[in-house]
Amino acid sequence: MRDRLLRIALCCVVCLLSILGCASDLRLDHKSEAIRVPSNAPKNRIGVTLEELQQRRAASRKPERQPLPAQLKIEDQAYLCSVKPTILQDKPSQDGRSLLVIQKNFSLFVIEKQEDWSKIIVITDPDLFTSVTGWVESSSIVTKAALREKARQPMERERKKSERERAEKISLYPRQIQQLIREHKIILGMTNEQVIFSWGQPLEINRTVTNHYIYEQWVYPGRSSYKRSYLYFHNGLLNSFQD
Incomplete structure (x- = not known):
């Protein structure tokens, strides 16, 4: 009786092992069908052809940025003036779409500009340069050129004021000094202000102060790039120079 039970159990184990082996073979066949590629196609380590891999990389790569259209200039770039929403319209009027x-x-x-309206191109995507063209009120935007001009105006006013004050001071000097300043020349006895009007600001100033005197050495560019001109002042008057 015991031998019969052992033989039955052994038969069951053999049958179970054979069933598991068949299932494993089926799974392997299914995987081999899934990754099967042409025999002449070059493969990498994961079983994908190089052509497919290149296509996947090309699809995942961001599109290259296109150059700025020829009709657009950096000087014409504009910015919004108002914090309120600005509507782009299809025509230069309040009833535009x-x-x-x-x-x-x-x-x-x-x-383009037309009375109180400006025709603009709006770049909505800087990578693809997708754009929309329409009209806005000119008061709602300001161009880069206008901003640059606005920033330049105070400096221009200051420059003109400085030139006017300089001309007024030079007009008070003797005619000989005025002529030397116009010719960018110097002579002994000039004041430091007159020298600045004639030669401009020095590269360097070395000063020595005593109880009764102030000595200054002014360094200017020389006639050649490796030389320097040295002017020596005694209490604000040009005493000597070395060229």
């Missing part, structure tokens, strides 16, 4: 709400991060370029 709304095309786009312009955001702060959009790049704007003015391409």
